[in-house]
Amino acid sequence: xxxEKASLRRICQKAGVTTGAVYFFFRNKxxxxxxxxxxxxxxxxxLGNELLELEFHELETGADCDARLxxxxxxxxxxxxxxxxxxxGTRYASYSEELYRQIRxxxxxxxxRFGDGAAEPELIRILAEMRMKGFLELLKGDYSxxxxxxxxxxxxxxxxxxxxxxTAGQAHNTDMEN
Amino acid sequence: xxxEKASLRRICQKAGVTTGAVYFFFRNKxxxxxxxxxxxxxxxxxLGNELLELEFHELETGADCDARLxxxxxxxxxxxxxxxxxxxGTRYASYSEELYRQIRxxxxxxxxRFGDGAAEPELIRILAEMRMKGFLELLKGDYSxxxxxxxxxxxxxxxxxxxxxxTAGQAHNTDMEN
Amino acid sequence: xxxEKASLRRICQKAGVTTGAVYFFFRNKxxxxxxxxxxxxxxxxxLGNELLELEFHELETGADCDARLxxxxxxxxxxxxxxxxxxxGTRYASYSEELYRQIRxxxxxxxxRFGDGAAEPELIRILAEMRMKGFLELLKGDYSxxxxxxxxxxxxxxxxxxxxxxTAGQAHNTDMEN
Amino acid sequence: xxxEKASLRRICQKAGVTTGAVYFFFRNKxxxxxxxxxxxxxxxxxLGNELLELEFHELETGADCDARLxxxxxxxxxxxxxxxxxxxGTRYASYSEELYRQIRxxxxxxxxRFGDGAAEPELIRILAEMRMKGFLELLKGDYSxxxxxxxxxxxxxxxxxxxxxxTAGQAHNTDMEN
DNA sequence: TATGAATGAGATTTCATTCAT
DNA sequence: TATGAATGAAATCTCATTCAT
Numbered sequence: 001x002x003x004e005k006a007s008l009r010r011i012c013q014k015a016g017v018t019t020g021a022v023y024f025f026f027r028n029k030x031x032x033x034x035x036x037x038x039x040x041x042x043x044x045x046x047l048g049n050e051l052l053e054l055e056f057h058e059l060e061t062g063a064d065c066d067a068r069l070x071x072x073x074x075x076x077x078x079x080x081x082x083x084x085x086x087x088x089g090t091r092y093a094s095y096s097e098e099l100y101r102q103i104r105x106x107x108x109x110x111x112x113r114f115g116d117g118a119a120e121p122e123l124i125r126i127l128a129e130m131r132m133k134g135f136l137e138l139l140k141g142d143y144s145x146x147x148x149x150x151x152x153x154x155x156x157x158x159x160x161x162x163x164x165x166x167t168a169g170q171a172h173n174t175d176m177e178n
Numbered sequence: 179x180x181x182e183k184a185s186l187r188r189i190c191q192k193a194g195v196t197t198g199a200v201y202f203f204f205r206n207k208x209x210x211x212x213x214x215x216x217x218x219x220x221x222x223x224x225l226g227n228e229l230l231e232l233e234f235h236e237l238e239t240g241a242d243c244d245a246r247l248x249x250x251x252x253x254x255x256x257x258x259x260x261x262x263x264x265x266x267g268t269r270y271a272s273y274s275e276e277l278y279r280q281i282r283x284x285x286x287x288x289x290x291r292f293g294d295g296a297a298e299p300e301l302i303r304i305l306a307e308m309r310m311k312g313f314l315e316l317l318k319g320d321y322s323x324x325x326x327x328x329x330x331x332x333x334x335x336x337x338x339x340x341x342x343x344x345t346a347g348q349a350h351n352t353d354m355e356n
Numbered sequence: 357x358x359x360e361k362a363s364l365r366r367i368c369q370k371a372g373v374t375t376g377a378v379y380f381f382f383r384n385k386x387x388x389x390x391x392x393x394x395x396x397x398x399x400x401x402x403l404g405n406e407l408l409e410l411e412f413h414e415l416e417t418g419a420d421c422d423a424r425l426x427x428x429x430x431x432x433x434x435x436x437x438x439x440x441x442x443x444x445g446t447r448y449a450s451y452s453e454e455l456y457r458q459i460r461x462x463x464x465x466x467x468x469r470f471g472d473g474a475a476e477p478e479l480i481r482i483l484a485e486m487r488m489k490g491f492l493e494l495l496k497g498d499y500s501x502x503x504x505x506x507x508x509x510x511x512x513x514x515x516x517x518x519x520x521x522x523t524a525g526q527a528h529n530t531d532m533e534n
Numbered sequence: 535x536x537x538e539k540a541s542l543r544r545i546c547q548k549a550g551v552t553t554g555a556v557y558f559f560f561r562n563k564x565x566x567x568x569x570x571x572x573x574x575x576x577x578x579x580x581l582g583n584e585l586l587e588l589e590f591h592e593l594e595t596g597a598d599c600d601a602r603l604x605x606x607x608x609x610x611x612x613x614x615x616x617x618x619x620x621x622x623g624t625r626y627a628s629y630s631e632e633l634y635r636q637i638r639x640x641x642x643x644x645x646x647r648f649g650d651g652a653a654e655p656e657l658i659r660i661l662a663e664m665r666m667k668g669f670l671e672l673l674k675g676d677y678s679x680x681x682x683x684x685x686x687x688x689x690x691x692x693x694x695x696x697x698x699x700x701t702a703g704q705a706h707n708t709d710m711e712n
Numbered sequence: 713t714a715t716g717a718a719t720g721a722g723a724t725t726t727c728a729t730t731c732a733t
Numbered sequence: 734t735a736t737g738a739a740t741g742a743a744a745t746c747t748c749a750t751t752c753a754t
Contacts, residue, residue: 001266004183008728019728021735029728088179122325123332126315130333133311137304147300154301154344155308161343162336185744199718201746357622360539364749375749377714385749444535478681479688482671486689489667493660503656510657510700511664517699518692541723553724555739563724 004089040079103128115167182267218257281306293345396435459484471523538623574613649701
């Protein structure tokens with residue numbers, strides 16, 4: 001579980017390399033981790049910004065954004081899961097924060113645009129965490145690309161409905177939840 | 179991060195005790211962990227079943243169930259976070275599985291009752307993970323009880339809307355996501 | 357196995373005492389051990405000398421000596437086994453040496469008296485070890501006093517026969533062993 | 535004293551290695567012990583069975599068997615002493631039981647063949663323990679090969695005489711022991 | 713007289729890292 | 734470029750002993 005629990009000895013044993021060899025290519029254990037995920041991390045950041053931009057200018061639907069994101073995550077499955085779930089103890093430990101920020105920004109945008117005014121930051125934080133969790137769990141499931149995209153679409157529908165209900169209900173909150 | 183990375187040495191250092199002292203009270207590191215969380219774990223299981231029952235017989239609204247759950251979690255915040263996020267390596271490692279099962283069961287029930295027929299297990303799995311994540315993040319935020327309950331209600335509204343959108347959309351799926 | 361492997365904690369647990377209490381009665385772990393065996397050790401030394409004396413003046417048969425010895429060992433079974441097999445690490449560690457010396461002396465006497473001249477010290481050493489081992493194993497068996505004495509007598513017969521064969525054979529050694 | 539009391543720390547200190555280094559070659563302390571003695575243990579078992587067979591078919595005298603055994607033990611002195619006296623706590627702890635069984639079997643054979651009928655198992659047990667003890671003490675003495683073989687022969691003579699006296703005496707037991 | 717709690721040293725084991733070759 | 738061996742620190746756990754009460 002996680003970078004810190006993964007013993008280099010065991011990693012190397014599985015990879016059929018000697019531990020000594022690792023230190024020829026990488027300065028230390030963290031460097032090894034980082035070189036594995038860095039490209040993916042960079043590209044994900046770029047993609048995130050790009051999608052944020054698209055959404056901002058309403059050039060693409062949310063569903064299309066989700067699909068493009070998932071396609072990327074799927075292709076880099078292993079690295080993504082390392083990056084987002086096993087990076088504690090490395091300099092990528094807080095990488096996911098950047099993603100969360102992007103998602104929160106997007107959500108904030110939605111609330112401003114389609115909701116009735118400002119959105120509560122804490123609510124947005126929770127929703128962002130949930131959404132991200134959704135992506136990650138989709139990734140962890142052993143799905144085919146088709147399955148994955150279909151499920152992604154459904155999660156999108158779910159999120160969309162949730163958002164609408166939330167903004168609609170904020171005016172007459174008490175009515176809605178009963 | 180987690181039970182396994184939490185060095186007993188460091189724990190004891192912070193607590194101002196020697197590591198040897200711990201072994202007077204607990205057989206080993208895991209026992210220490212378990213004695214901290216066991217009561218809470220048991221009560222949570224009971225509460226989970228109770229709420230499941232209530233929902234099943236429609237004796238209480240989902241919102242009320244959520245509120246009762248959050249109140250419990252809030253009162254046992256520390257133990258709950260240990261139990262659900264730091265238990266890898268202990269015999270509670272798979273405890274959360276039970277909770278997930280309960281949530282999935284409840285979701286399944288909803289889909290059967292209000293949706294149009296059977297629900298896809300994989301979709302339910304993802305939604306359950308997201309919902310749980312929501313609860314946990316609510317817990318991790320440093321909120322007052324009032325704030326917490328208000329946010330919980332909002333998440334409930336979100337989830338409710340998501341569910342409706344999802345079941346409504348299953349008939350004319352392609353329309354919805356565009 | 358032995359004094360050093362027996363944890364005081366476990367000893368006390370079995371005895372239903374607290375470890376603290378032990379240190380009220382005994383200076384330390386070794387003292388506890390020694391007070392358990394000391395009386396027995398002293399009496400055994402005395403008995404050993406007495407039997408040696410008796411044999412020396414031919415006031416008693418070897419079989420009677422053996423019987424008296426075994427009766428004593430049997431009554432102090434537990435202490436004897438502690439003293440002779442678990443004393444490593446205590447000041448009784450070399451206690452058994454004294455017994456071996458006595459047995460060797462007795463064997464030496466036999467060889468001088470009934471054999472044809474001086475006896476080889478190394479041979480006597482081995483025979484003494486074997487004889488002692490015999491006594492200890494007799495003790496460890498879960499026998500009744502009667503069984504024990506009968507077996508002791510048989511071992512005596514064995515040893516007697518061995519001795520005779522050995523002394524008889526020393527003149528024409530090569531004949532005997534074929 | 536024994537495997538369990540032999541601290542790896544001290545072993546390594548004497549060997550001029552760090553304890554960590556040991557774990558490069560051996561999985562744990564027990565593995566270290568086992569790899570030292572395993573070959574010897576296997577060969578001893580084979581030899582034991584072989585000698586048992588020879589005795590059974592009377593292809594070799596007891597004295598020759600003893601000599602062959604001692605030669606083997608002498609060549610593997612260190613490993614044998616580890617195996618038979620220091621193995622408590624390892625998976626070889628009960629190894630010597632196999633040897634005892636072989637010796638008892640051989641003794642049983644003798645009693646059936648040369649004695650007058652069945653032999654008492656408990657007596658045989660004691661005699662086997664004594665005989666084994668003899669072998670071990672022979673080994674522990676710092677003898678030359680010649681000395682060792684000569685002493686072994688003498689112990690053989692002793693045992694032989696003991697056996698004869700015992701079987702002869704079983705008919706008129708009460709006479710003998712006085 | 714006895715207990716419960718605590719200590720500190722030392723045991724086995726693991727691990728990232730280094731180094732000679 | 735790569736290996737096998739080694740190191741030293743730190744982890745969990747055990748144990749004899751001490752001490753306040």
